Amino acid sequence: MFSNEIISMLVEGTWVTLYMTLTSTFFAYILGLPLGITLVLTRKDGLRPNQFIYKIIDVVVNIVRSVPFLILLILIIPFTRALVGKSYGPTATIVPLTIAAAPFIARLVESSLLEVDQGVIEAAQSMGASTWHIVWKVLLAEARTSLIINATIALATILGYSAMSGTVGGGGLGDIAIRYGYYRYETDIMFATVILLILLVQIMQYIGTKVAKKIDKRYR
Amino acid sequence: MAIQEIMIKVEDISKSFESKDATVNALNHVNLEIHKGEIYGVIGMSGAGKSTLVRCLNLLEKPTSGNVYIEGKNLMQLSEKELREVRTHIAMIFQHFNLLMQRTVLDNICFPLEIVGMKKKEAREKAKELLKIVDLEEKAKAYPAQLSGGQKQRVAIARALAMDPKILLCDEATSALDPTTTKSILALLKKINREFGITIVIITHEMTVVQEICSHVAIIDHGDLAETGTVEDVFSHPKTKAAKKLVFQGEDKEYSELSSKRCVRIVFKENPSAEPVIGNMILECKAPVNILQADTKDIGGIAHGQMILQLPDDEIIANRMIAYLQERKLEVEVLEDYVQ
Structure with a gap:
């Protein structure tokens, strides 16, 4: 159906998409995880209530999340260029992807951690546990199933964003779909990229659910 | 100590x-x-x-x-x-x-x-x-x-x-x-x-x-x-x-429809649990009583706990009962408004 050339392009595109998605998810967690934890700790009934810090993070997270990804991508081009030296290509795209995903991940982490039973936190406090111990050994450990499930959601969302970045030369499967499918009317190639994207999401979802289930000991 | x-x-x-x-x-x-x-x-x-x-x-x-x-x-x-x-x-x-x-x-x-x-x-x-x-x-x-x-x-x-x-x-x-x-x-x-x-x-x-x-x-x-x-x-x-x-947990609702107002609370402290005090009292006085609440238990052969009894309306019999219980070394307290 496809020439070898096209097939190798699709394979490469898949790898590039995976590279962008996984790398930006990783960096987005480096930013988003502490932000999410801070939101939980500083909220009014948290372990370290601090209205000031909570409000700042809350507002910043909301602002970044309100900007549509494509706009954000263009908006921060100067920043991206300053950071990686150019504004297009997979590595450059990781910058806006990370910035767009971090606040989203902060919210996901926040909601996962809020699921942890208040009574268990109280029990840990009664044993003399420090805030650090509670975050590490109670909040993150007890919420691990929810955290993994949400990480899967984050991956799929970031995968979608990465495809969108194809419109401005981001690289990967989205880029191929735009160039061949949209500009050159080669619909079959566009379909192929869509199927590959669907497969990627399916695989991620499958692995995520599997892992989450495996480490969940809350039920018999 | x-x-x-x-x-x-x-x-x-x-x-x-x-x-x-x-x-x-x-x-x-x-x-x-x-x-x-x-x-x-x-x-x-x-x-x-x-x-x-x-x-x-x-x-x-x-x-x-x-x-x-x-x-x-x-x-x-x-x-x-x-x-x-x-x-x-x-x-x-x-x-x-x-x-x-x-x-x-x-x-x-x-x-x-x-x-x-x-x-x-x-x-x-x-x-x-x-x-x-x-x-x-x-x-x-x-x-x-x-x-x-x-x-x-x-x-x-x-x-x-x-x-x-x-x-x-x-x-x-x-x-x-x-x-x-x-x-x-x-x-x-x-x-x-x-x-x-x-x-x-x-x-x-x-x-x-x-x-x-x-x-x-x-x-x-x-x-x-x-x-x-x-x-x-x-x-x-x-x-x-x-x-x-x-x-007297849960008293008022359950017993309010009873007629007699003579209620006593008796406290068991030193009676052998083998002795049927209430039963004997009824036999002796030849009148029934109503047990409104009873919470007693046997600790080492001694009865512990309390009971609330509703005594007959007849004052003479009721007083005899109280005297009988006191004779048996039970604490008896008349509850004035236990039943409304």
């Missing part, structure tokens, strides 16, 4: 919660002294402030005013770090057990030991010892979700004992359990108190729990400390309205 050491001293504590349009006073100027080695019950209706009180003992709730002393040390003056250190000596168990659901039973017990930095191997050895004490050795590798309520509370108790606490606070620890399991958990608490000399504070709304294991009791009513004393004193001679309400 010599005067016992004071373990917990609560000095004039008040706690109020601010909500949008009102201030709720959960505790009003409460004073309390709990001695070393006691099993101290705090009882009250739900919403009376007893859970707030117990949380003030380890400062999970900070009182709005007043002081809390543990072995003479004023917790209100401690830094956060010092407070955490003190808390390692005050263990607590809860109504809903509050175990870490993602950890095995053994790792749950290791948790407080990890916090103080004990080596993993050492902690596990200790945890295994504790599982023996609570009789759950075979469940070491199970997860809390695989255990029954009673077993979960046993794990929570083992976890509480891990730090060799001086005090064990029990917040409605048996309220989610069935009567049989409650009994076995109370027996375990008793054993812990006896063998390790741990002072135990029990918060409950169940009279039977206090009767079963406590030596002293405090009655809390709408944030006020209504009455304190030995369980025997408070139960046989409740002075305040709140105490009476608890001791």
Whole structure:
């Protein structure tokens, strides 16, 4: 159906998409995880209530999340260029992807951690546990199933964003779909990229659910 | 016995919660002294402030005013770090057990030991010892979700004992359990108190729990400390309205349609349980009585507890009955307005 050339392009595109998605998810967690934890700790009934810090993070997270990804991508081009030296290509795209995903991940982490039973936190406090111990050994450990499930959601969302970045030369499967499918009317190639994207999401979802289930000991 | 050491001293504590349009006073100027080695019950209706009180003992709730002393040390003056250190000596168990659901039973017990930095191997050895004490050795590798309520509370108790606490606070620890399991958990608490000399504070709304294991009791009513004393004193001679309400739990509704107003409360203290006192009284006086409430039990062949009897309308017979009971060394108290 496809020439070898096209097939190798699709394979490469898949790898590039995976590279962008996984790398930006990783960096987005480096930013988003502490932000999410801070939101939980500083909220009014948290372990370290601090209205000031909570409000700042809350507002910043909301602002970044309100900007549509494509706009954000263009908006921060100067920043991206300053950071990686150019504004297009997979590595450059990781910058806006990370910035767009971090606040989203902060919210996901926040909601996962809020699921942890208040009574268990109280029990840990009664044993003399420090805030650090509670975050590490109670909040993150007890919420691990929810955290993994949400990480899967984050991956799929970031995968979608990465495809969108194809419109401005981001690289990967989205880029191929735009160039061949949209500009050159080669619909079959566009379909192929869509199927590959669907497969990627399916695989991620499958692995995520599997892992989450495996480490969940809350039920018999 | 010599005067016992004071373990917990609560000095004039008040706690109020601010909500949008009102201030709720959960505790009003409460004073309390709990001695070393006691099993101290705090009882009250739900919403009376007893859970707030117990949380003030380890400062999970900070009182709005007043002081809390543990072995003479004023917790209100401690830094956060010092407070955490003190808390390692005050263990607590809860109504809903509050175990870490993602950890095995053994790792749950290791948790407080990890916090103080004990080596993993050492902690596990200790945890295994504790599982023996609570009789759950075979469940070491199970997860809390695989255990029954009673077993979960046993794990929570083992976890509480891990730090060799001086005090064990029990917040409605048996309220989610069935009567049989409650009994076995109370027996375990008793054993812990006896063998390790741990002072135990029990918060409950169940009279039977206090009767079963406590030596002293405090009655809390709408944030006020209504009455304190030995369980025997408070139960046989409740002075305040709140105490009476608890001791005669659930009275007004059920018996209000009865006609006779002559009710007496009798307290069993020294009668051999083999003697059918009430039965003999009925045979002797040849008139029936109505048992409105009875809560007696056999402790070492002696009847303990109380009963509320509705006597016949005939005054002569009723007086004879009272005389008969008094002759049998029972305490008899005429309840004026027990039945409305």
